[in-house]
Structure formats: structure tokens, C-alpha cells
Amino acid sequence: MALQFGGPGPAGANEEPALIGGSFGASDAFPKDFGYGEEEEAELEGGSGPGGGSGVSGVAGGGPGGADSKPRILLMGLRRSGKSSIQKVVFHKMSPNETLFLESTNKIYKDDISNSSFVNFQIWDFPGQMDFFDPTFDYEMIFRGTGALIYVIDAQDDYMEALTRLHITVSKAYKVNPEMNFEVFIHKVDGLSDDHKIETQRDIHQRANDDLADAGLEKLHLSFYLTSIYDHSIFEAFSKVVQKLIPQLPTLENLLNIFISNSGIEKAFLFDVVSKIYIATDSSPVDMQSYELCCDMIDVVIDVSCIYGLKEDGSGSAYDKESMAIIKLNNTTVLYLKEVTKFLALVCILREESFERKGLIDYNFHCFRKAIHEVFEVGVVSYRTCNHQASTPNMKVVTHNGTPRNAV
Amino acid sequence: MPSTAMKKKVLLMGKSGSGKTSMRSIIFANYIARDTRRLGATIDVEHSHVRFLGNLVLNLWDCGGQDTFMENYFTSQRDNIFRNVEVLIYVFDVESRELEKDMHYYQSCLEAILQNSPDAKIFCLVHKMDLVQEDQRDLIFKEREEDLRRLSRPLECACFRTSIWDETLYKAWSSIVYQLIPNVQQLEMNLRNFAQIIEADEVLLFERATFLVISHYQCKEQRDIHRFEKISNIIKQFKLSCSKLAASFQSMEVRNSNFAAFIDIFTSNTYVMVVMSDPSIPSAATLINIRNARKHFEKLERVDGPKHSLLMR
Ligand SMILES: Nc1nc2c(ncn2[C@@H]2O[C@H](COP(=O)(O)OP(=O)(O)OP(=O)(O)O)[C@@H](O)[C@H]2O)c(=O)[nH]1
């Protein structure tokens, strides 16, 4: 799966440092092959395997890459800016303190996570110093198939050099593929005071955009995020980056809105379970704390399921069709998690009194789940017809949900 | 009612920076691992009283480990420090460059214990194991354990490898407090009955504040031998995330096609976890069973009270 890009041959170029394989803290135990069991057969799952058509694959490719190119996310930045750490923490459940052991990356590391995650994309971890003039480095090819380029800047370090490289990189990339999203992670902000964070963001924003203006690249839009692997900010930033690559997003939001308003739910997130990225939420504002709590709930559910929910010989999977969880807090808050697809879970926040009508919620959820499955099947079609707009499946949900069974 | 409380003195010793204050802050004061970086060196002895299971009070003596303090403990403060000790916890920094000196202090400590509290239980924690490469951990721990056992003679010591960054800390502290809980057999017997009646695969009992496992009963073989400390760690972390929202964790139900687990407030001092694998038993039934058992276990705790005070005299 891991190929060395631009190298002489595809063999054995996996850049994963030896240590990582065995270094997951036991409490973070998350089987590497985490996912559904093999015996999956249901509607969506059938089509979303590697190379299959449903997920977001192909749809958000961006650029003229063609239907078979996966939407790619590139992770770039200077050496030691934190790229490998981000990738390990977000997609491989490494605990942040373990990143101290990461060795420096000196080759492009293609991490294909499409087997374990809904998000069918790749992280390309570039070594810090990259030479655009190296003839073996076919950057045009890389940029052409890229959906988003994430540039990581170490905010705890002097960032002038990083800004220079940022400018060179994005302007090259923009020339090749102007459709690409440019995302700047101002990273390691855990060491900064709140004031310092804002000041750093303002400064980087200003300088980067000035450079672009000087080069006549005003149209190139950079988005900025303050991130750290020591809290949820990195997951939140990744969520936003990924959401931009999901063409079905408006449909998903719409479905979520309908679902929660008919079920007395306050907030609902559709999560990619393995990475805790939320790929959609209803349109009420997101408050960080609720998102964090939902992330933590997913951790608890998966960790507990890894302990008690596998078969006796350790086979099977922690997250499966019957996965669900209910957590109650003392302030009448209820967190409710349900399986949606092989990779996705719905996490809802609601009041205890609404939860008394669990039958209604479950019925609405059933409709919601069905609609989601249809959306992603339709997603393949809509790629071909260039029509990502809300189509029939969610209309059906409206009618179902519009006539809630009050019997409960 | 402090008068009926049963106080147990617990000494925490080890060289400066070995991680004593860090671990007690995580177990008893709801710190997360990262927060411990802000801790300063402990000056002399810091006392804290931790109420545990209602009427057991752990009297923690966190003894700052800088040389000058250490020398004092063995000389002018000797009696004061080493008298009436129930448990000595000695913390070794696995990365320490002064092994010899560490061992020297440890032995001085044992000597003083032998004189003043010969019945004290001794725990050695080989700490900061996260700093050791994963594949080296077993080996290094085995070596240290052997050395410590040998050097401790004629006293017995129990050794644990620990790190504030994973669940090993909970394993060690669970074993430590287990030593201190009165009537733990009675608790275990009742837990067994309960588990059998409700047809659970496994039942765990946690102390409510620390989430340390204080008792468990297993009816069905389980795969993961580290599961108790993992569950402690998992739930404690979640409890801390809830407190960020000024809420507190009350109960949870988690299931997939192979199991259902219920964690719920049990008595005024405990949480219980019930693991079921029979899918034909509905959640509601198990929840009712837990509720019914509550009264019984509550009584059990209350009966314990006067007995303790008797023991005190
Ligand atoms: N890597 C790692 N660091 C740890 C661990 N436990 C504690 N530390 C760090 O070690 C440092 C010292 O910890 P303290 O708890 O203050 O040490 P202490 O034993 O109380 O020291 P004195 O009070 O001077 O005796 C802190 O910066 C902790 O964050 C651990 O398990 N692993």
C-alpha cells in the first residue's frame, strides 16, 4: 500500500519507523485492521471496499484526475513541523506523547487509510526540504490529483523559513491545479498563550497573503487553523478540511437537520469512527466542547468494545452493525451513539426527557440510516452526472420523519 | 464522621523527579498526565487525606525526594516518618542515572521501616516506563524486579512497572488499595452471588472517585488480562472530559453484536460494571437487576462502618 513516489521501484518503501508498529499504548489499543468484520454484506458496505465506488472516492477528486484517482490530501511542511505526528495521532490513534519517538521522515510516505476510514484519501507526508527542481520529483503529477494541500507550520519555532516554503509550494501547486484547497495548520499551539495564538495567526495570515498579493496570486485562497495534537483542535481542523472534499455535504446536513428536528435532539455529528473526524453535522453552531465530548465517547466505546466485544480468539471487530452506546450525565444530558455504516457513526446529544421517546428516535434513525446509505450509492451516480444536489432519497426521509409516530 | 473513619498511613518515597506527586495527583486529584509537567518539586512532606470507600481514609505522605529532605527523613524525622506505616510505596525513575544512590536510599528506607513498622506492605514502582523502548520494557523490568527483591530481603516487596501515560498506573494503585480495604473478601463473595444471579460474564466494582477496581468477579474467561486497569483508565479519562463541561458522568451502556456492558453508579462509594454476552437478555432487565442489588451492597457498606471503629481501638 505504501509506495515510494518518484523512486526507482515500488518495493518496500514504507517509511513507517520500526517503533510505531508496537508502540501503541495498551489503553489506546485500536487494532490496526480495525473495521467491520469480513462477513459484511449489506447495501453500502458491498460497494465501499477498496477500489469500490461508494465512499467519497472519485467524487471529490478535484482537477482533471479522472474517476479512478482518489481524492488526495497532501501533508507538507518543514522538517519537525509535526506532520508525521498529526498523521499518526489522527489516523492511527497514537497517543500524543508517543510522537516524541517518531523518527524524521525522509521519503514521501503514502498512507492509504481507505480500508479503515470512510474518507477515502491519502496522507502524503513529505520530508521537510523538498526540491521542486529535482527532475525525479514529478510534482505536477502529484498536485494534479490532490484535493487539499495541508501545509504545517510549527508555531513554537521561528516561522519565516516556513512561510517562504509555503509560498513557493502553494504557488507551484496553484499553477498546476487551481481547484485544490489550500489549508495552513498553525501547529503546536499547545505551548502558546491565547493572546500569543491570536497574534501568531494574525501575523502568519498577513505575511502569507502579502506574499501572494506581491506575486499577483490574490485568487489563491488560504485557510488557517490553529492546531495541536495534544487536544481536539487537530481533529476539528481535519474535519473541516475533509468536509470540503465531500460533495454530498449539503445533503448530509439536510438529512441531519431533518433527523434531529423530528427527534428532539439538540446536536448530531456524523463521525468517521476511526479518525474521529466529523464529516457532517446539523446546521446549528458547533461548540468545541460538545464535539470533544463526542470524540471522547467514541474512544470509550471503541476501547471498551476492543476489550469485551471481540470473539474469544480475538477475531471479529470492535465496531459492528450492532454497535451502539448510551451515556448519561448528571445534568440530564444524554449521548447516544449508533452505527450508520461500516465507517460512520452518528453521535447525538439530547436531553433526558427527549430520550424517553427512544422508540421515535430509533425509528427516525432507521430512516436516516437508510437515506445515508442511498446518498452514498447515489454519490457514485452523481459523480458521473455531475449532479451532487439533494436527490430523491432524502425526500423520502422527509415524509417518513414528517409523520412521526407519536405512539411512543 | 471522621471519628469512625479508619486511617491508614501510606508513605510515598523516591528520589526527586521520580514522579510521586504526579501519580498521586492523577489517581486522587483528577489531574491528566499532561498537567503534571507543571508540578514543582515537593518541599519536605506533603500530607493529603483521601477518603476512600466511605470510611477508609488514606493518609498519604508524599515525601519530597531531594537529598537534603531524604537525609532528614532518616535522621531527625525518622520516628515521625516511619512510625505506623501501613504501606510504603517506593518510586524509581527507570531512566535514573544514579541507580546506586537510588538503591542506597531505598535500603535506608527499608531499614527504618523494619525498625518502626515491620508489618508494612512494600510496593516498588519502576516508573516512567514509557521512556523505555517498547521491546526493552519486559527485559528491563525483570532485571529491576529481581534486584529489588534481592535487596529488600528479609522484607517482601511487590514490584510494578508504571507510567502516567498508560493504564499501568491503575494496575499498581489498584493492587495497593486492595491491600488496605477491610472486608474485601465479603465484598467479593457478594459480588460473586450478584454476578451469578444476573448471569453476567463479569462484574467489576470501582471506587467512585478514583475508578480503581476494588473487586471483581468473572464467570467467563476473558481475553484481555489487562482489562481492569484499562477500564479504569478509560472511564477515568472520560469522567475528566465530562468535568470540563461541568457535568459528571453517571452511567453508560455500550454494546456490539458480541456483548453489552453497563457501567452505573452503584453505592454511594462505588460504580459497578456488568458485562453480558447473552443477547436475549434485554438492557432493561439488567438495569433493574443493578438497581435492586444497590440496596444490598449499600447495606454491606454501612455494616462495615462500626466494625472499623472497633478495629481502631
Ligand atoms: N515520561 C514520564 N514522565 C513522568 C512520569 N511521571 C511523572 N513524570 C514527570 O516527571 C516530572 C517530575 O514529577 P514529580 O511528580 O513532580 O516528581 P516527584 O517524585 O514528586 O519529585 P519531588 O517532589 O521532588 O520528590 C514531571 O515533569 C512529570 O510530568 C511518567 O510516567 N513518564
Ligand SMILES: Nc1nc2c(ncn2[C@@H]2O[C@H](COP(=O)(O)OP(=O)(O)O)[C@@H](O)[C@H]2O)c(=O)[nH]1
Ligand atoms: N508541543 C507539540 N509538539 C508537537 C506537536 N505535534 C508534533 N509535535 C512534536 O514535534 C516533533 C516533530 O514531529 P514530526 O511529526 O516528526 O515532524 P515531521 O518532520 O513534520 O514529520 C515531535 O517531537 C513531536 O512530538 C504539537 O501539536 N505540539
Ligand SMILES: [Mg+2]
Ligand atoms: Mg515526519
Ligand SMILES: [Mg+2]
Ligand atoms: Mg513531588
